Amino acid sequence: MRLRDDHAFEQRKATIVAVLDDDGDVLLADTGKAAPERAVRFELAAPRHPLAELGRFRYGEVFHRDGAGWVLTSYTYDYLDLEHGGRLAYHWHPLPGGPAVHHLHCRPPVGRPSVSRFRAYEVDLLEAHEEFARLFASGTPIDCTGLRPLRPAGD
């Protein structure tokens, strides 16, 4: 994904915050536009005020400056179910000794997953959030059954 300029970057941030702000309390951290590499992190605690936090959503993105614009180079979109336990996360970043790979982390409420990373496809932040929000709103615990382990590089 490429954002054509700083204005488009800020617009996208505002759109994401507006969506997340309807689901709970939001924090946005941004390293800013001064450096050629930029990290943005959206944190959502839901439902919050006056209720206890039952779900935490943490979405991180790293961009590189490309002319006037910004190119997305990695992301980590995480959902933590605080009510039942468990974690579901779509990631795209370099793995040790290799290139950036789309993968999924899934930890069920009970026990540990058989592998640390599963196969996944590319997702957009709001696309990932809708999936996580549906899971959270349905009250369904995270289920890792049926996921396929990430193949090692060269396999």
Next chain:
Amino acid sequence: MELTKAFYSPREMAAMVGVHPSTVMAWIHSGRLRAIKLSERTYRIPNKAVVKMLAPELANPPVFIERPDEEVDPHMLDDDSEWIIG
């Protein structure tokens, strides 16, 4: 009015506001009211969206932080350990 549930159905929202459920559905479909679609006929309205409509003064606004000195780490959160809550 005390909003003690994490999510509300359109019917519950309609009763709180004093409108017909179809009005709430129209708000949802127009984007005026946030709702999460669980199935073709099932929607859940988050507590915060209800608070923002009924008592916006109680809603916590988003917090913005600029961290120009923060180290950019593309491997952030890849380790599961940070997410294990004690």
